Amino acid sequence: MATLSSDLHRRVESRAAARTVDARKVYGKGQTEVRALDGVSVEFETGRFTAIMGPSGSGKSTLLQCTAGLDTLTSGKAFIGDADVSLLNDQKLTILRRDRVGFIFQAYNLVPTLTAIENITLPLTLAGHQGDQSWIDRVVQTVGLAGRLKHRPSELSGGQQQRVAVARALATRPDIIFADEPTGNLDSHAGAEILQFMRQAVDSMNQTIVMVTHDPVAASYADRIVFLADGRIVDEMHTPTAERVLERMKRFGE
């Protein structure tokens, strides 16, 4: 039994690209205490596209940031693969982010002095290696930037900039990509494009993506949605549609 259980456990563990165990994040003390995360245990499976949703202040961004190692938990644990994020110092955490995690932020998240291709390969350059050229070519091809690689961010549209950001997140072939409202600053057309690229990355490149969003349409691109309210997981939805998500979200208002 013991063998079977630990075997099962290992398999579960290996399926999760990242997970949290009883994650708690508390801001302030006493009267002003805010529990942004109040005992969240969640797993983000490898090769799947997970969305985190919830009303403002539900703790969805905090969950993403703590899991990604950008912020620290008050108690509980967060893992990227087998690595306990809470045990790593700044140096190790930075290298973990550089080599195994990709990020897509809301907007304006390119280095203005670098060209598109330099931005895409930035994590690789920081690590001091070339990376896999054929992979990078494929990524660039996928996001459709081939003609604009020598441009600086100021010469690109918002949608194009975000495509560069998606390409950068994919460039190191990370274990997991965290996206925080990646379409928040884009019009619906450009937003749909970005979501399409992310979907493609999961389907044809076997990437793992965790995305925070408040947009039901964006969330409908995911395989699974985790709903947060008041720092707790309150619901889950698999193979969502925009209508179902909207329905579910409306219930938070009640």
Place this chain on the structure above:
Amino acid sequence: MIRTTIKGLLARKRRLFTTALAVTLGVAFMSGTLVLTDTIGKTFDDLFGDVYKNTDAVVRAETAFEGPRSTGAQRGRVDASLVGTVRGVTGVAAAEGQILGYARLVGKDGKAIGNPQMGAPTYGANWSDNPELNPWTLAAGQAPRADNEVVIDKKSADDGGLAVGDTATVLVQGPPQQVRITGIATFGAADSPGGASFVMFNSPAAQRLVAEPGKFDSIAVVAAGDVGQANLVARIAQVLPPRTEAITGEAITKEVQSETKQGLSFFNTFMLIFAVVALLVGGFMIFNTFSITVAQRTRENGLMRALGASRRQILASVLIEAVAVGVMASVLGMASGVVVAGGLKAMLAGLGFDIPAGGVVFTVRTVIVSVLVGLAVTLVAAVVPARKAARIPPIAAMRAQVAGSAGYGSRLRIVVGGVLLASGVGALLLGLFGDSGNAVPVVGLGALLVFFAVSVLARTVSLPLSRLLGAPLPRIRGAAGGLARENAMRNPKRTAASASALMIGVGLVGFITILASSTKASIDASLDRSFTGDLVVDSGAGMAGGGLDPGMAAQLNGLPEVASAAGLSRGLAQVGDSPVQLVGLDPATAFGVLDVKPLQGAPGALGRDVIAVHEDVAAEKGLKLDDPVPVRFKDTGDQTLRVGMIYGEDQPVGRYILGVAAFDANFADRYDEKVFVKKADGVTTAALRSAVDRVAQSYPGADVFDQDQFKADQGRAVDQLLALVYALLALAIVIALLGIGNTLALSIFERTRELGLLRAVGMTRAQLRSTIRWESVIIALQGTFLGLLIGVFFGWALVQALADEGIDTFRLPVSSLAVVVVLAAIAGVLAAIAPSRRAAKLNVLAAISST
């Protein structure tokens, strides 16, 4: 509006402080200079006030001529018999002959006391038995009675380990003397006046050893009863022989005090130049900081305008900030002046310029000048950024913030910069090579214009320069290096402005270094050509006169190892309207050791009525062989000498030479400043040296140099000045570095999001620090590069202009300049320490979530 400005200021205390620091340092330096010179001035005022406290009149020879800067009026002595004559005048209570000249005491360790070449002078004087006319107080022992007895000042006694009853050697005119110390005296409360050393003989001995027998330098007179000073002088004047004068005690006090002040004013100006440089650099930093903050607050100011603030109000808000910075900086700087004054004094002492100073003098003038200048610099520097802020349209509130500038700057900038540069270079060259009477202001203006022009044009060359300087970075520092280079290039205007501040200091350092090395090279080259001997005995005596007994040269000539030994004497005289240095040489021996390159006439012609002139003098004055030259001596008055030789080498003999016969005939005091020695055939240099050393042993204070040591010694004054100038320019460079640090800090503040992003995608803290450090190095090197460009040009131009003054060799000190470049790079690293640490500590999450 004022309240929002003040609230804004308080919210940015740290930046306010670093910005203010630039001005504070400049003002502190200025205030320190004023405090120090005031203090020294007061010390001397008090000193001379004490010396002449009871003197109602002074009788002395009339001024023969005014000596060159800081040597004062040159006059001869009066006959000792005049003392009796003056005593006979009704209304005179007492009259005493006074002597003040060169003497130098040798301490118990056999070393001569004091350092008259750089520090306070060493004097020989006569001890006055009239307590009213004697400013000294015996601390131990008694007055000198016998000719071999002396009283010395307490400082010399302490320095030399000498006590009452000791026998000591004293260097005087003629051979060194053995004397017995009968007393040790203090000067009022001080151990010695102004740190000078005093040996006081009885009058006959002082006449013989310090002055000349039967003469006094002056006569001090005390009035009887209520005879007024003016009345007394009028009565004495009636009995005086021609070319003698009497002046009141008040007048002599004022005269001596003002002479000191004149000497000080040169020092004052010298130091204030560096204060101005520091303030100029500080101004650059203020300009830069305000420009950046105005750019960063474009949205905020746009919002203000949209909400109804007028342009005038925006302008005022920036200027109020400048006033706050200026006032704070100036007041702090003014107060720190006291500390700086102490530091300057210690630094000067460390470099060998020991200056006496009593209690600190802090005048109202210091307060007013410091605060006004500090405030003015800050305001002037802030005007352009303030006007720029006022021009921000309300719509800026709605626009995305575009900080920075790209490319090469406007055409107008290039034109203005070009015109400034051309006029600056023009003024500089006109001042240096033109015939204008007062070249210094023209040269100064030209130099200032060149600095401004280059700082205007720096923005145009900044982009390619950063690209070039940063070229190796991506290879040696990877991604961090590449980003550093991009960051230095992303805002050329800002990079150029930060670099410009450093450019000024480095430019001056480069210039001074080149000038110094060229001067030394010229001296070396000239000595190589003219000094054909082997050893030089240097007296160690300073500008106040004194030196070796001419008997020493004779003694050396008697040695079998010596082919010839030539003493070189120096004296002041007036040729035409200007005071000049004359050098006395013995034609029988000197020209075998010193080859002055006679062009016309021969050394043999240097007799009693003959003068030799350098070819430049001959050309200037249109003199030919046998032409008459009117010369005025302080001891013998007007004489007409005949040109007996025209020569081509001015080291070490200067531009006028007298033969020993003419020199002896016209100068009462006879000292050799140096003795040049050439070895006899078949004698080794070592053998010569030991023979010369044996003779020199009985002349403490004298140094024996070989050719290389002598050249090094001649260059030492240049090195010493160089060290002083470096130390003073260091301030300007420190301020410039603060400026670079400040610019970086502001840039980092501006790039918070970007830095957060870099950290998020995997840039380590070390890499981030490295990025900022290398950006700083690029800025520093850019300033250094431009500075050296200017420095080399200034140095070259000045050396060309000084060719007539004997600086005829231009030498580019490549290794020294390389050191400057390396130091600048290191300085860049240092400037980046604080900003890079702060950037590395940035909270990643806070950085990326801030908008």
